[in-house]
Amino acid sequence: MIPEQAAGPAPPARVRIRVEEQVFSVEKSLLVESSEYFRALFRSGMKESTQEELRLRALSAAGFLAMLRVLAGERPVLSGDESVEAVECAAFLQAGPLARYLVHSVNSDNCLLLYQAAAVFGLRELFHSAALYIRDSYAELREGLEGLPGELRAYVRSLLPSTFIAVGAHTPTFEFLEDLSRTICYLDEESNAWRTLACLPLAASTFLAGVATMENKIYIVGGVYGASKQVVESSFCYDADTNAWSEFASPHQLRYDVTLVGHEGHLYAIGGEYEKTALKSVEKYDVATKTWSFVCDLPQPSAATPCAQALGQIFVCLWKPLDTTVVYEYEARRDEWLPVTDLKRPQSYGHCMVAHRDNLYVMRNGPSDDFLRCVIDCFNLTSRQWTTLPGQFVNSKGALFTAVIRGDTVYTVNRMLTLLYSVEQETWRFKQEKAGFPRSGSLQTFLLRLPRRDHDIAT
Template identity: 25%
Template sequence: MEVKRRRDSSGQFSDNSDHDCEESSLKCNECGKNRAIMARYSEGYGTEEECGQSDPQRESDADADVEDADTRQQIVGSLQRISSRKRRRQRVTRQDTTESEDDGGQSRQNHRWSLRLSPHRSPSRTILEESVSQVRPLVICHCNPAEVSDLGISAVLEFAYTGIITNLTRGSLPQIQAAALYLGVPRVLKLCKEEKERQEKNDSEMKIKERNSGISAEEQKKVSLQAIRKLWDKRVGCDVEVEAEGRIFNAHRVILSASSDYFRAMFGSGMKETQQESVSLLLMGAPELEALLHCCYSGHLLLGWGCIFELTSTALQFQFQTALSLCLNFLQQEMDAYNCLDVAAFAEAYEMLDLREMAEDFTLRHFEDVAVTEKFQDLPVEKLKAYLRSNCLCVKSELSVFRAVVSWINADTMARVKEARDLMRTVLFPLMTFTEFREVKVITSWPRVSDRDLYESLFEEFCTNTFHSYSDFRTYLPKETLVLVGGEKITENLDKRLPCGEIWFSNAFHNHVGLMKRIEWKKLGDLPEKPRFCHSAKVMGGKLYVVGGRHYYGKDDMMKCAYRYDTIQNNWQRLADMNEKRGNFALLVVDGKMLAIGGNKDIEENIESVEVYCPITDSWSFVQPLDQSLSSHAASVWNGEIFISGGFDSRYQCLESMFLYHPEKGTTYLRDMSQSRAQHCMETLKDCLYVAGGVSGVGGQLFDQLACEIFDPVNNCWCAIMSMSMPHVSAASAVLEGKIYVIGGYCHEDYSDTKVIHRYDPAMQHWENLCRTPGSNTHIAACVLAVPHHLRQ
């Protein structure tokens, strides 16, 4: 094979069109036959020898380090755009690479560097159909025109752009193999070899991803992007210089266009920069350009609070969408009490409504922490008033609000003391205790204000409302709500228990005088068809799922039906039934699927089976069962792993076990709990799993378990925390805004209902007695759900 470039009479590369390149003078020096023609960018592709003798294997080798989730997002978006550019090539007047065949006159346009990288075709970003200023022909000659077919080249190009070959069959294998061998694509050759071996073994059921030797299309794309970055590091194929603040950076137009809509318009709409070898950016800083270019080629963006606002504004201005997404993710995930006000101000300046809403919501829900920072003292007075009047303001008591106002005024007393009266109106002094109100006297030290009059008016307000404390409260609206589903309750005349089909949600929290709290409950609706108890409920994809349970007390009253409730549409949908009836089982959401674990299928028999529900196919399928039958156990997810504690075995013995469960690998036992436990609750909060309530078994007898403990999954150890003041057997539980709620249940000793809700605050390390349950008390299912705003008014 011989590779040549066409030159004009002066010895320079000519700027002829593709049609000009197909004249009779382009013949192979050895056989005289027509040669395949490839057009390419005129700038930055290296020497003739480099282009003709490049080692595909060397160029395709890439670092195998695993990239994070944000990098994968960059990778997927990049190659999809590059691939879309190839699909839309007929709309482009000229591209950087064309390829033609003399057998049948087939012609194909592609990106030159994509062919060189076809061992890996990875994400770069939306690739633009940009116009190219100077295109010079590159001629690839082969003596046997049948050696490389259109089908073979198509397969190689498909792999280069997508990471897979969909038409790798027995009939196409020789042609694809020939094209890969001719073009020097070792990874395609490897796929062909593996496919041939499979065919010889008559393995006709192999899936496409299995053909990739365990390497997925996304991983193939990742390696391609890494290889593209290597070309950029070596300045191979760079066809434009970008200048910012006097620094010059080399890049590929196609990569810039794929990564930025700004450059896409610049290079693809006939602007003068289309013909220029250098582009100056007057409004972009050199550090920002360097970071964004690195992101375009690697999928990584090094972020920190020292540069995040500059990078975000630059990515927004120059429309680097993936980089902007990474910046916004950083701002949302790394936000804390010390920078949330900066994020809110930045979002307001750039009219980023979603980010602003999130930052202000964070400020309100962490107000006590934010109020002690220096940034808080710089708040404009109107913004401070808006925060203090908001129903989303989360404070333990009115003393916290008062202290925040005093702190803000003391930051510039002479200028701000005039705002004291208006700001004090946002403090609900009647909700203070006498001890708390003593601190209010500090305002008498402020200058230039009738301190005594202000203090006396506040004291009068405090005293006149003291005896109406239950009607005075500060309302707090959490972003999400506790939802209670079904259960059973005792009739009004206390003669029997009945299943319940009501669904309630916590609309608001009321802070009364001192530590007194109350939850405002509203009814969301009723369960479809029959009421139920001993069931499970979870939220997945913003929708409520209710599964299994029993509708009455007979042996055959267990159910296997499942329903989904859409709060936006306010409708129920009947889903596929489970394969087995289940009650007193655990239901978890893991990786976008639900797992129904164990339970009992009637009042006498526990089961060990586990089923997984796929919402896409609306189907249940069995996975690896538990190693023993189990019911009334508790399960929770930590770091993507499933932890299961306690429960009753097949002989209804109360267990003290704690183990890991994997749908494919099965059970791995961990350190036991300090005592046996069943009909209890277990929730994940931060880095620990909290266990509370239930019953314990000693000598064949069951008794109420008031002790609580937490499990450290990293160190595989347990430790005790504050015990509960009353029993919660068969209670519901959920985590809302960093606090654990244990709802209802009953007392095993006398079978009386526990009609209260307890909340555990890890920061305070104690249980709070909140209020009574709104409806059912036992065998309830609880979860956390975002209820539409119109239902909360």
């Protein structure tokens, strides 16, 4: 008698989707996971839920293909027509991953098109995100705005533009020794002056703290006080809409010199130090449930980890021996850090990273460890190629290690000057000069949308 062989796992159930004249074979589970339309269809019990082939008459093949590519983890570069067809597909199929990809793809070339398409097909999150982008680049997009319907122009004008924010490194203080310089400040570009937005809570530290923004709030985690670098055990949140501070729980592992990132409703506390030991643990804070949980460790211990977000993903730089920087991407669905690329350059002081469109810009001092000069290497996530930006940026005229990008404009600042650069293909061109931030020491910078009320306290 021949024993029966153990059956292997059943192959995933697939369905053929006919769109226009093309047929796509897709796993049912992928469609159920990613589309409200297919989730309802396959669970409805109707005859269509068991058919081997379905026809989608209202969509284009190009839009459906764009969705499948995004679901496969690709980052497709879409033409104008493909973008509109992808918006239609995301709306009709209620495909959340495709809608989020379109939100993170908004740029100065496609924002007006995506804004109008989102208005037509009712994709609310994309509509609002594109409108915010247009508001932040209003002057540069003014000519194109004239072609929009009046109600769409009015909605853009009703929004608050983002403002350049800076905070210095401050340790906690006592009420009777209150330090009036412990403030978060914003750049009033019309009057070319830095003004006070809010005073830090007495117990908060921004010295070696993780600071991040998300949903128009500033979050502060960690930080130290005292000669022995005692970690501040409370975390703090400033709500720009209400002009109020609140406290929230600190990570399970206390840490300083930590990188904090706000991403899709969660804060990520990445690495850092504790008792002079570098950490590789990473914790995630769910703002909705107000809870911290550990996620996948970094590949190696790291403090003050350079980090940026591009195309809706988190990227970090980690240093390896022999002058190698490795860029990793955090894959949230699989909870993994995946190596993306590496760069061999002599290490030096002041390493950081910012993102624009599908480019990651890694900034460091040099050449020859000259801390007054900055060189920038650019990695394109689509072509997977490195380039070096022409020219060198002198830190004494603009501290590029505090750079943030709004639209196509880079904001950098030090005590003497705030410099603005225009991002043009593979170059940064000098654009404008503003007042420097009149505080010594290291800075952290970010963007907020400030309600129309008088702060008006000059720094």
